Amino acid sequence: MEHEDGAGQESERSAQRYLAxxxxxxxxxxxxxxxxxxxxxxxxxxxxxxxxxxSPGAPLGGASSSKSYRQPLGRGQPHRQxxxxxxxxxxxxxxxxxxxxxxxxxxxxxAGDGAGSHRGVDSSLATLLAAPRMGGEQKLTGPDLxxxxxxxDLRDGEMLVGHARGEAVLLARRGEEIFAVGATxxxxxxxxxxxxxxxxxxxxxxHHACFDLRTGEAVRAPALNPIACYEVETKGxxxxxxxxxxxxxPPALDAKAAERIVIVGAGAAGHAAAEMLRREGYRGRLTMIxxxxxxxxxxxxxxxxxxxxxxxxxxxxxxxxxxxxEHDIELxxxxxxxxxxxxxxxxxxxxxxxxxxxxxxxxxGAQPIKLELPGGDLPHVHYLRTLADSRxxxxxxxxxxxxxxxxxxxxxxxxxxSLRARKLEVHVVAPDAVPLGKVMGPELGGFVRKxxxxxxVTFHLGTKPKSINSAAVTLERxxxxxxxxxxxxxxxxxxxxxxxxxxxxxxxGVVVNEFLETSAPDVFAAGxxxxxxxxxxxxxxxxxxxxVAQRQGQTAARNMLGRREKLDAVPFFWSAHYDVGxxxxxxxxxxxxxxxxxxFDDRNAAVRFIAGEKTVALATIYRDRESLQFERELERR
Numbered sequence: 001m002e003h004e005d006g007a008g009q010e011s012e013r014s015a016q017r018y019l020a021x022x023x024x025x026x027x028x029x030x031x032x033x034x035x036x037x038x039x040x041x042x043x044x045x046x047x048x049x050x051x052x053x054x055s056p057g058a059p060l061g062g063a064s065s066s067k068s069y070r071q072p073l074g075r076g077q078p079h080r081q082x083x084x085x086x087x088x089x090x091x092x093x094x095x096x097x098x099x100x101x102x103x104x105x106x107x108x109x110x111a112g113d114g115a116g117s118h119r120g121v122d123s124s125l126a127t128l129l130a131a132p133r134m135g136g137e138q139k140l141t142g143p144d145l146x147x148x149x150x151x152x153d154l155r156d157g158e159m160l161v162g163h164a165r166g167e168a169v170l171l172a173r174r175g176e177e178i179f180a181v182g183a184t185x186x187x188x189x190x191x192x193x194x195x196x197x198x199x200x201x202x203x204x205x206x207h208h209a210c211f212d213l214r215t216g217e218a219v220r221a222p223a224l225n226p227i228a229c230y231e232v233e234t235k236g237x238x239x240x241x242x243x244x245x246x247x248x249x250p251p252a253l254d255a256k257a258a259e260r261i262v263i264v265g266a267g268a269a270g271h272a273a274a275e276m277l278r279r280e281g282y283r284g285r286l287t288m289i290x291x292x293x294x295x296x297x298x299x300x301x302x303x304x305x306x307x308x309x310x311x312x313x314x315x316x317x318x319x320x321x322x323x324x325x326e327h328d329i330e331l332x333x334x335x336x337x338x339x340x341x342x343x344x345x346x347x348x349x350x351x352x353x354x355x356x357x358x359x360x361x362x363x364x365g366a367q368p369i370k371l372e373l374p375g376g377d378l379p380h381v382h383y384l385r386t387l388a389d390s391r392x393x394x395x396x397x398x399x400x401x402x403x404x405x406x407x408x409x410x411x412x413x414x415x416x417x418s419l420r421a422r423k424l425e426v427h428v429v430a431p432d433a434v435p436l437g438k439v440m441g442p443e444l445g446g447f448v449r450k451x452x453x454x455x456x457v458t459f460h461l462g463t464k465p466k467s468i469n470s471a472a473v474t475l476e477r478x479x480x481x482x483x484x485x486x487x488x489x490x491x492x493x494x495x496x497x498x499x500x501x502x503x504x505x506x507x508x509g510v511v512v513n514e515f516l517e518t519s520a521p522d523v524f525a526a527g528x529x530x531x532x533x534x535x536x537x538x539x540x541x542x543x544x545x546x547x548v549a550q551r552q553g554q555t556a557a558r559n560m561l562g563r564r565e566k567l568d569a570v571p572f573f574w575s576a577h578y579d580v581g582x583x584x585x586x587x588x589x590x591x592x593x594x595x596x597x598x599x600f601d602d603r604n605a606a607v608r609f610i611a612g613e614k615t616v617a618l619a620t621i622y623r624d625r626e627s628l629q630f631e632r633e634l635e636r637r
Contacts, residue, residue, distance in 0.1 A: 145169050145180065148240035154178065159202070161193035164241040169230060171241065172197055172213055178234060179213040180241045182227035186218060192227070196628040205624035207547065208572050208583075208631060215248050217279075220569060221272055221550030224318070250281030257561055258358035258522075259284045262347060264337050264498070265363030266290035268299065268546050269527030271318060272553035273361050273560075278327050280561055287330040287355060289337055289347070294387045295321060300546050302390040303411050304576055308418035309394070316387060340502035342520040359522050359560040362499055362510065363553060366492035366528040366544055371406070375468030381486045384411060393487060397422050400485035404428075404473045406465050408435035410575050412489035413448065416457050417577055419485075427481050428452070429460045429473065441591075444582070444607050444619055447600040451577050492544060494529040507531055509542040514566040516556040524560060526552035536570055536634045537587050537616060545573035570634045579603070583627045586617030586634055598623070 142162035143149050149171075154160055160171045161183050168183040170192050181202065183192055190206035197203075201219065203210050209223035216226040231242030261277065263270045266288050274288050290296075296318045305311035324331040336350040346356045368383040375381070380400075382393050397403070397419060405416045408430035416426050432438070435452075437445040449459060463475045472480045494509045505511040505519035509531035516524045516532065527549035531542040551569040558565045571587045580603060588609040598605035598621075606626055609617040618630040 140166070140168060145171060145239075145241035148238040151234060151237050151239050154239065157197060159193055159195075159197060161191075162241075164230065165243075167228070169241055170202065171232075171239065172202060174200065174213070178232050178239055180230035180232050181211065181213060181216055182229075184227070185209050185211075185223055186225040186227060187223040194624060196625060196632065198632050203628050203631075205628060207574055208585075208628065217248075221268075221554060222547050224272070224275055250279065253281050253283075253561060257282060257284060260357050261286050261359045261361070261560060262355050262357040263288045263361045263363060264340075264347065265361075265365055265527070266292060266296045266331065266333075267363060267365045267527060268549035269365070269530075269553035269556070270361065270363035271296035272550040273363065273526065273557040274329050275327075276554045276557035277561070278329070280558060282557075282561060283328075284358075285330070286328065287332065288324075289332045289335050289349070289355070291334065291336040292386055292388075293334050295319070295324070295331060295333065297387050302387060303384055303414040303418065307384075307390050307393060307415065308421035310421070337498055340498055340523075342502055342504075342523060345522065357522075360524065361553070361556050361560065362518070362523065362525040362529065363527045363549075364495040364498060364529055365549075366494050368488070369491050369493055371465070371488055371490060373465060373467055376488075378468060378470060378486075380470070380484060381468060381488065383488055384415060385492075393485075396485050397424060400424055402427075402482050403485040403487065404465075404481050404483040406430070406473070406486065406488045407490035408432055408459070408461070409489050409491055410436070412487070413452060413577060414575070415487050415489060416452060417455065419487075420455050420457060424485070426456070427458045427460060427483070429463065429465055429475065429481070431462060431464050433461060435459070435461070440582075440584075440619060441594045441607055441609065443594060443596050444600070444605075448577055448580070448582075451580050455578055492528070494542065494544075496529055499525070499529065507540065511540075515559045515564060516552060516567055517559070524556045526556040532567055534571070534587060535566075535568055536637060537589075539587075539589065541571075541587055541589070543571050543587065545571065547572050547574075568635065570631045572631065580621060582619055582621055583624070584617065584619045585627055585631045586615075588617035591616060 140163035142160065144164070145162040146164040149160070149162070154171060154173045156173055156175060158173055162169055162171065164180070170181050170183040172179045172181070174197065181192075184190070185192055185204035185206065187204065187207055187209045190204040190209070192202050192204055192211070194205045195203045196205070200213050201210050202213060204223070207222050208220075209218060210220035211217065211223070211227050212219050214229070216229040218224055218226055226247075229245040231245060233240045233242055261282070261284060263273055263286075270288055270290070274286060277286055294317070297316045298318055301311055301316060306313065306316055337347045338350050339348045340360075341348070345358065345360070346354050347360070348354050368385050370376070370383070380396060382389065382396065384390060384393060393415070402425045403419045405412050405419070405426060405428045408428055412428065412430070413435060416428050419426050428435070434442050434445040435449045440448065453459065460475060460479070460481070463477050466474045466476045468474075468486055471484070472482050473486060474480050496506055496510055499510045499518070500506055502520065504523070510518055510525040510529045512518055512525050512530050512532050514533055514535070516526055516530060518525050528542070528544045530552060531540050534541045548569070548571050552567060555565055555567045555569070570585060573584050575582045575584070586609070588611065591609040591611050593610050595608040595610060596605065597608070600621065603622050605621045606623050607619045608615045609619075615630070618627065620627045
């Protein structure tokens with residue numbers, strides 16, 4: 001899209017950053033702006049009802065909902081507005097599709113047409129947010145499913161989005177069975193109607209969360225909360241959606257379930273495991289031990305929206321502070337485990353305390369690789385892994401003008417984008433010929449470089465830093481880059497020291513079987529440290545990605561309860577670079593060739609990684625359904 005002046009260009013860049021925000025953050029930002037304008041939208045913290053989904057004066061939690069914050073784990077959808085402690089019935093129709101970045105709208109946006117254009121965002125969203133307070137009704141699309149539709153209008157294997165009694169509802173048919181569920185993913189509010197039906201589940205097109213159509217349960221991360229389920233009546237050739245179903249009760253556990261479970265680590269795998277244990281009905285003693293000072297956080301955003309200044313810190317925690325006590329999860333922060341005795345079934349902490357266990361999950365994650373070079377320990381040199389790390393970089397960026405990012409990894413490039421959003425001059429230094437080339441291939445890696453350069457990032461490739469001083473980074477070839485902020489992101493290594501001291505089997509990570517069991521009885525491992533037999537590639541692999549770690553934590557939790565569930569989830573991750581979102585499915589440690597379909601410049605492309613005659617991985621840009629279909633294809637192999 002072309003603009004007549006610099007103000008127009010800045011407006012588009014602002015719109016791109018705005019559209020890249022998660023749903024809750026966008027609404028927070030817009031609601032507060034409109035309130036400041038005197039538009040009548042309720043201000044932050046005003047307790048007259050949630051402006052996202054309630055009529056004026058309605059109780060918190062929804063116009064027709066009396067559910068309080070204290071309800072069973074996983075029931076309802078927690079709003080990001082933690083201070084209000086509300087459970088809101090957020091639906092797809094709270095925000096038009098073009099603001100939610102569905103694949104079609106995002107491609108249209110890149111082409112500059114009306115359906116996806118940045119122009120008109122403010123006025124359309126202002127009308128949307130004002131509507132509940134003016135008329136008490138949500139803007140809903142599609143047929144009224146409470147009134148019913150003709151059965152013939154919903155064919156086998158199809159989905160249809162409509163509404164019933166003021167809520168967005170997804171109708172899905174599988175053979176003679178018809179299901180009605182909430183139409184919005186509970187992770188980042190993705191439109192489930194644009195997703196995929198598979199074996200009694202619906203999958204989100206954005207980040208591949210998976211929900212059971214019968215129960216609404218979030219059976220695979222990254223979503224942690226369920227979607228609503230509704231009664232369905234089929235009569236006289238018509239289908240009607242009835243009232244919400246009651247939430248299903250947790251399954252009855254075997255009386256022999258472990259009395260005491262300890263989780264070492266509170267990252268993606270550890271947190272997902274703790275929640276899954278409670279969702280599965282485990283009522284024994286549950287302890288999660290973390291060396292970090294912060295409770296579990298949405299780590300992907302530490303290098304993205306939060307670091308860029310687009311997301312408030314209040315929704316970085318995955319759960320409110322009181323969540324863990326309310327669900328009887330003992331969360332020990334700033335507690336470092338120093339040893340594991342697998343015979344006595346006991347872990348020892350640095351402060352002398354001990355914890356015994358019946359089942360143990362090691363989810364110790366990974367640590368940034370530290371570069372040994374002169375000046376590497378200066379105060380303006382940073383690494384990024386924790387919330388504290390991200391806070392430190394933000395504080396340093398407020399006083400800096402020029403930044404050097406060492407490493408063209410995912411973290412390095414996301415940090416570069418975030419610092420550009422803060423108006424810093426940014427240089428990226430890496431030994432690679434192409435950023436991300438080893439993972440994404442030369443074509444997609446080259447495009448990512450182009451996108452960053454279009455946003456003002458300067459690359460220095462094929463070289464390494466030689467030294468750092470208080471004012472500059474000196475490269476091996478003699479060039480000096482002025483810098484008052486340096487961020488190093490050259491990868492991570494698995495934190496296996498505890499497992500190694502305990503004598504567990506290691507192979508560039510902790511060796512586990514298909515049930516995530518280690519070589520020691522009753523000790524499981526998940527997340528960045530786990531090397532498991534991947535049934536899709538036929539290799540033993542270790543993957544350092546958020547969703548993979550969450551899904552492993554969930555599988556480990558079920559297996560600690562005796563489920564004997566094999567880890568069969570296909571590896572998946574996503575990465576965001578300004579207005580370009582990349583979804584990656586599969587695992588390609590090596591490939592013979594790549595095939596590119598579509599156009600990178602049009603933000604509509606797919607890259608297939610082919611080994612022999614098989615496509616082993618697929619990277620897509622705004623081809624959401626194709627990404628889901630390939631994930632399903634790998635599951636069937």
